[in-house]
Amino acid sequence: MDAFTQMYRHSIEEPDAFWAKQALCVDWQVPFTRVRNIDIGPDIVSIKWFADGTLNACHNCVDRHVDARGDQVAILWEGDEPGLAERITYRELHGAVCRLANGLRSLGIGKGDRVAIYLPMIPEAAISMLACARLGAVHSVVFGGFSAEALAGRIRDCGARVVVTANEGVRGGRTIPLKHNMDKALESCPFVEKCIVVGRTASQVDWVEGRDIRYLDLVDTMNAECEPEWMNAEDPLFILYTSGSTGKPKGVLHTTGGYLVACALSHRHVFDYRDGDIFWCTADVGWVTGHSYIVYGPLANGATTVMFEGIPTWPTPSRFWEICDRHGVTIFYTAPTAIRALMREGDEHVMRIDRSSLRILGSVGEPINPEAWRWYFEVVGEGRCPVIDTWWQTETGTIMIAPVPGVTPLKPGSAALPFFGVEPVLVDDAGRVLEGVAEGLLCLRDAGPGIMRTIHGDPARFIETYFRRFPGLYFTGDGCRRDEDGFYWITGRIDDVINVSGHRLGTAEIEGALVAHQAVAEAAVVGYPDAVKGQGIHAFVTLKAGEGETEALRQELRDFVRRQIGAIAQPDVIQWATALPKTRSGKIMRRILRKLAEGKVEELGDVSTLVDPGVVAALADVARARK
Ligand code: ATP
Ligand code: MG
Numbered sequence: 248m249d250a251f252t253q254m255y256r257h258s259i260e261e262p263d264a265f266w267a268k269q270a271l272c273v274d275w276q277v278p279f280t281r282v283r284n285i286d287i288g289p290d291i292v293s294i295k296w297f298a299d300g301t302l303n304a305c306h307n308c309v310d311r312h313v314d315a316r317g318d319q320v321a322i323l324w325e326g327d328e329p330g331l332a333e334r335i336t337y338r339e340l341h342g343a344v345c346r347l348a349n350g351l352r353s354l355g356i357g358k359g360d361r362v363a364i365y366l367p368m369i370p371e372a373a374i375s376m377l378a379c380a381r382l383g384a385v386h387s388v389v390f391g392g393f394s395a396e397a398l399a400g401r402i403r404d405c406g407a408r409v410v411v412t413a414n415e416g417v418r419g420g421r422t423i424p425l426k427h428n429m430d431k432a433l434e435s436c437p438f439v440e441k442c443i444v445v446g447r448t449a450s451q452v453d454w455v456e457g458r459d460i461r462y463l464d465l466v467d468t469m470n471a472e473c474e475p476e477w478m479n480a481e482d483p484l485f486i487l488y489t490s491g492s493t494g495k496p497k498g499v500l501h502t503t504g505g506y507l508v509a510c511a512l513s514h515r516h517v518f519d520y521r522d523g524d525i526f527w528c529t530a531d532v533g534w535v536t537g538h539s540y541i542v543y544g545p546l547a548n549g550a551t552t553v554m555f556e557g558i559p560t561w562p563t564p565s566r567f568w569e570i571c572d573r574h575g576v577t578i579f580y581t582a583p584t585a586i587r588a589l590m591r592e593g594d595e596h597v598m599r600i601d602r603s604s605l606r607i608l609g610s611v612g613e614p615i616n617p618e619a620w621r622w623y624f625e626v627v628g629e630g631r632c633p634v635i636d637t638w639w640q641t642e643t644g645t646i647m648i649a650p651v652p653g654v655t656p657l658k659p660g661s662a663a664l665p666f667f668g669v670e671p672v673l674v675d676d677a678g679r680v681l682e683g684v685a686e687g688l689l690c691l692r693d694a695g696p697g698i699m700r701t702i703h704g705d706p707a708r709f710i711e712t713y714f715r716r717f718p719g720l721y722f723t724g725d726g727c728r729r730d731e732d733g734f735y736w737i738t739g740r741i742d743d744v745i746n747v748s749g750h751r752l753g754t755a756e757i758e759g760a761l762v763a764h765q766a767v768a769e770a771a772v773v774g775y776p777d778a779v780k781g782q783g784i785h786a787f788v789t790l791k792a793g794e795g796e797t798e799a800l801r802q803e804l805r806d807f808v809r810r811q812i813g814a815i816a817q818p819d820v821i822q823w824a825t826a827l828p829k830t831r832s833g834k835i836m837r838r839i840l841r842k843l844a845e846g847k848v849e850e851l852g853d854v855s856t857l858v859d860p861g862v863v864a865a866l867a868d869v870a871r872a873r874k
Pocket of ligand 1: 489490491492493494495496497610611612613614615636637638639640641642662723724725737739740832834
């Protein structure tokens with residue numbers, strides 16, 4: 248712990264010296280002489296790292312490993328169908344990436360051009376990202392679960408000239424009509440010149456002559472060598488849209504040098520990555536977690552990274568553990584939504600599979616309630632594997648707050664301590680900095696080199712959203728508590744804090760209390776205006792299979808929350824929900840639940856990132872009836 252604390256202090260007190268040294272974890276074509284150049288003013292925000300250095304992200308993730316570990320598996324792919332797997336070595340990856348890069352180049356793609364990627368979780372997704380990086384083209388990956396409309400919006404916003412998709416995707420035994428969605432999306436994107444189509448299945452799809460190209464036809468005749476484009480450290484690497492939990496998605500722009508250094512360093516330390524580990528991040532590459540911890544972080548470190556096409560519950564809820572067992576996964580990184588879903592299915596699906604290869608368990612995406620944390624730790628990890636709760640955002644690019652395995656003591660539900668170079672600051676509504684034990688709004692005074700540089704096409708929104716409210720600080724939008732040991736506890740988004748009769752309550756805390764009841768599978772809590780109390784508490788509750796939605800249980804849950812937190816936290820309304828509205832990345836969309844609780848069924852806003860609009864329709868019917 249002392250060594251870690253010392254290194255952390257060094258990273259904050261002498262950032263230039265710290266990062267100048269750490270940045271050597273990647274190869275530079277032209278070494279940088281300047282480390283950081285950050286200017287945060289009221290009207291202009293300029294963040295530059297290693298600004299006069301040049302490098303190539305693809306070279307760092309692929310080429311530089313070919314000599315030392317050419318025969319090591321780089322991408323270990325497990326298909327939707329159990330047992331369907333593919334192992335791509337670093338040498339093979341190099342050939343595949345170069346061929347596609349040459350193919351893209353033959354279509355006129357070069358430095359600065361945008362390429363949209365709408366693919367299932369197949370190796371071609373990572374290969375496409377790397378091929379873009381090789382050419383200096385800016386990729387924008389759109390999650391394969393998004394609708395044609397959501398896809399079109401993102402393609403238009405980033406202005407892609409070329410798109411990459413597949414005829415269809417396969418997930419949980421079902422097919423997803425990706426090419427069909429792409430065709431629909433492209434109707435409103437006439438500027439897209441070419442559509443590259445991977446044949447994931449044997450199905451035939453509609454074809455637009457002159458625009459559509461088969462992936463295999465494109466790469467088949469291409470050379471397996473392709474000189475990388477040497478990029479300035481501050482040249483864009485990708486644009487990625489946030490999940491849209493709080494509003495219209497933002498096109499977050501990340502650049503090359505700082506982002507890659509932050510990926511490599513955090514992947515190594517936060518997961519205690521060592522040579523020989525089999526690293527599996529279950530996220531989709533359509534999310535930042537997939538960018539940083541399936542592709543860029545692990546590959547920059549020469550790791551074997553697992554890519555899984557399917558879902559945790561198909562064909563059975565043992566699927567994750569079977570994959571861990573089959574491939575000897577040592578580090579496993581998933582989201583609370585998946586943990587809760589599997590917890591709901593019962594321990595036997597975990598217990599019957601050997602998990603002895605596992606060493607470290609990670610979590611990301613939402614606050615992990617202590618109940619789920621303990622289940623993950625005790626049942627999945629058999630009490631052996633530290634649970635690493637990692638707090639960060641699409642905007643921060645890489646992990647900001649997390650324990651370091653074997654170093655930081657663990658507290659269920661706390662993301663623990665800031666990572667190197669990260670300086671969290673808690674402030675109150677008026678912007679006063681809070682010291683010591685405190686609860687407030689989480690800002691970052693420093694976030695290291697991986698932080699976003701702007702919102703693509705909307706620099707004003709960038710400043711407005713993150714830098715206007717508290718001058719000199721990056722505002723995260725999340726609430727947070729710091730305890731007596733200096734540990735950080737994320738309490739949820741600011742908007743999710745409710746004020747009942749002058750008491751501020753984090754929705755996460757009430758949700759945690761509800762979920763601790765044995766009948767409850769999942770819960771989401773929001774406030775609604777109340778003439779007397781300021782705000783009332785509305786809980787949406789999903790019960791475990793076999794539990795009855797009775798009035799008696801409702802009362803029992805109210806009492807249960809009262810006993811755990813206090814009478815003030817008792818829900819005024821408990822509404823049964825067969826499912827909760829979630830973003831495609833698995834986060835509960837509380838802004839929609841807020842509207843429902845207020846009875847404003849007609850004002851739900853942008854729902855393009857919802858998994859299943861049917862869930863909202865069902866909840867809205869109840870809201871309407873109540874009105
Ligand atoms: P949008 O910004 O469009 O509303 P989003 O915030 O859901 O979407 P992401 O960047 O994917 O998009 O999510 C980051 C947010 O997720 C964080 O700000 C935080 O609210 C939540 N989060 C992520 N990891 C954790 C964690 N370990 N503990 C608590 N909250 C987390
Ligand atoms: Mg956000």
